[in-house]
Amino acid sequence: MALYSRSGRPRPQSGGFELAAWYYMRLSGVALFVLALTHFSVQHFLTDPSNQTANWIFSEAWNNALRRGTDWLMLVFVISHMFLGVRTVTMDYIKGGARVLVLSALYLVGFVVFAMGTIVVFTVTIPGA
Numbered sequence: 001m002a003l004y005s006r007s008g009r010p011r012p013q014s015g016g017f018e019l020a021a022w023y024y025m026r027l028s029g030v031a032l033f034v035l036a037l038t039h040f041s042v043q044h045f046l047t048d049p050s051n052q053t054a055n056w057i058f059s060e061a062w063n064n065a066l067r068r069g070t071d072w073l074m075l076v077f078v079i080s081h082m083f084l085g086v087r088t089v090t091m092d093y094i095k096g097g098a099r100v101l102v103l104s105a106l107y108l109v110g111f112v113v114f115a116m117g118t119i120v121v122f123t124v125t126i127p128g129a
Contacts, residue, residue, distance in 0.1 A: 021088075028084075032078065035074040
């Protein structure tokens with residue numbers, strides 16, 4: 001008898017990576033909800049949106065290590081959640097050698113996007129500021 005989540009997707013019975021990914025998708029979804037709500041609240045309720053320009057983001061918002069860390073954490077959860085979801089769909093619908101090719105491309109794109117986002121969050125500064 002397979003146990004089902006409320007979404008109807010069966011929980012993997014084999015254990016290992018598939019079960020860990022199944023749990024991670026649920027936990028990262030909750031974390032994304034909390035982080036996105038926190039990000040929205042800070043950006044739009046605690047600060048005046050009419051003053052928020054690109055210069056403001058770099059000089060004020062990202063001058064705070066906590067805000068940069070929160071943005072990076074949200075980036076990590078978004079990218080990992082998205083690519084695990086696409087991986088699940090790929091595993092469901094693509095068979096054979098094409099699956100290996102698509103998954104390899106998916107992992108490469110995921111790594112590149114994650115690396116570029118991390119570089120932006122941690123290194124971007126305003127010239128002359």
